Amino acid sequence: MVNNQNQHLDEVFHALADPTRRGMLSQLAGRERTVSDLAGPYDISLAAASKHIKVLERAGLLHRNVKGRQHICRLNPKSLSKAYEWLRFYERFWNEKLDALEALLNEEDKKTKKK
Amino acid sequence: MVNNQNQHLDEVFHALADPTRRGMLSQLAGRERTVSDLAGPYDISLAAASKHIKVLERAGLLHRNVKGRQHICRLNPKSLSKAYEWLRFYERFWNEKLDALEALLNEEDKKTKKK
DNA sequence: ATTATATTCAACCAAATGGTTAACAATCAG
DNA sequence: CTGATTGTTAACCATTTGGTTGAATATAAT
Numbered sequence: 001m002v003n004n005q006n007q008h009l010d011e012v013f014h015a016l017a018d019p020t021r022r023g024m025l026s027q028l029a030g031r032e033r034t035v036s037d038l039a040g041p042y043d044i045s046l047a048a049a050s051k052h053i054k055v056l057e058r059a060g061l062l063h064r065n066v067k068g069r070q071h072i073c074r075l076n077p078k079s080l081s082k083a084y085e086w087l088r089f090y091e092r093f094w095n096e097k098l099d100a101l102e103a104l105l106n107e108e109d110k111k112t113k114k115k
Numbered sequence: 116m117v118n119n120q121n122q123h124l125d126e127v128f129h130a131l132a133d134p135t136r137r138g139m140l141s142q143l144a145g146r147e148r149t150v151s152d153l154a155g156p157y158d159i160s161l162a163a164a165s166k167h168i169k170v171l172e173r174a175g176l177l178h179r180n181v182k183g184r185q186h187i188c189r190l191n192p193k194s195l196s197k198a199y200e201w202l203r204f205y206e207r208f209w210n211e212k213l214d215a216l217e218a219l220l221n222e223e224d225k226k227t228k229k230k
Numbered sequence: 231a232t233t234a235t236a237t238t239c240a241a242c243c244a245a246a247t248g249g250t251t252a253a254c255a256a257t258c259a260g
Numbered sequence: 261c262t263g264a265t266t267g268t269t270a271a272c273c274a275t276t277t278g279g280t281t282g283a284a285t286a287t288a289a290t
Contacts, residue, residue: 084206
């Protein structure tokens with residue numbers, strides 16, 4: 001169970017670690033796109049694009065609907081939530097740290113003013 | 116500029132795509148830890164841990180303070196913000212989608228009730 | 231001065247990654 | 261039926277990754 005979640009996080013973060021794949025996701029925000037559409041902006045073969053899309057699909061970031069000879073892809077942002085939650089924890093931690101730093105600086109400031 | 120940002124996102128997401136490295140970050144939430152500390156829970160050599168830490172460091176997720184023979188590591192969650200922002204965009208998109216779905220279902224429900 | 235501790239570095243290895251080209255499969259259009 | 265279009269699959273290749281072991285470096289302790 002925990003392993004499956006970790007596995008999923010691995011896949012999602014790995015999928016996001018490539019600029020081509022992130023670009024494809026950007027293209028998908030809002031509308032559906034075919035494999036050719038997604039490959040379009042990049043100087044890579046259709047085969048390469050196909051692989052990228054498969055990575056996104058296995059990570060659950062993208063759903064595919066085969067319609068005739070076209071594969072219609074759409075974003076499945078739901079699968080991002082685990083990664084988002086994970087990051088949010090550290091983001092929160094960062095904010096807390098900043099708050100602590102601010103508090104510390106205020107303390108210092110008070111002392112300085114007392115002098 | 117954009118390329119540098121992309122490069123940074125690549126590094127951050129790649130760093131996060133490994134369970135050992137995510138575990139190390141978890142260990143670092145709150146307190147500082149030495150390289151040995153970070154390696155401790157895992158069945159890997161110190162050399163391997165050293166490499167993981169370097170990946171986290173290059174991604175800007177971790178800062179190192181060499182104190183004598185120990186390397187004291189601390190989390191630098193600030194560097195997560197770019198990745199967090201990126202994910203938040205899609206998370207928001209997801210929520211919008213869910214809202215749209217909910218609205219649609221409500222519509223359907225109204226129709227059903229009208230019958 | 232010697233020894234133990236903490237860590238990195240270099241060389242190596244197997245597996246995964248991102249790309250290619252060429253062949254195949256399926257669907258659509260004339 | 262014949263092509264043209266849309267994608268996937270297979271085989272291959274160079275590079276990166278995550279791991280190892282062994283040697284090197286630097287500091288601390290005795």
